[in-house]
Amino acid sequence: MGAIARFIQAVTYFGSTPGASIPVFARDRQLRMRDEAGAMKQMAEADLAAMRADTRDKIGEAYANLIRARNLSQLYRSTVLPQAEATVASADSRSS
Numbered sequence: 001m002g003a004i005a006r007f008i009q010a011v012t013y014f015g016s017t018p019g020a021s022i023p024v025f026a027r028d029r030q031l032r033m034r035d036e037a038g039a040m041k042q043m044a045e046a047d048l049a050a051m052r053a054d055t056r057d058k059i060g061e062a063y064a065n066l067i068r069a070r071n072l073s074q075l076y077r078s079t080v081l082p083q084a085e086a087t088v089a090s091a092d093s094r095s096s
Helices: 003-014 026-095
Strands: none
Touching: none
């Protein structure tokens, strides 16, 4: 018995016929999916660029705060604290 005869016998025995669906319009769907994937990639790249810009902004702000605090500290050490110490010393010498 040949292969075709066995196949026909199997189809008859199980009461069904094998079948497959062939996607006729798959090309259009694949093109849409490709376009969607491209748009998602562009959106992800834009999000990444925005996050990088935000990070640079925060680093710049933190650096400016550091410089401001450093300058203020230097100002206190060089002028405000010596003047306060001189005022305290003067008040102590008057009260003695």
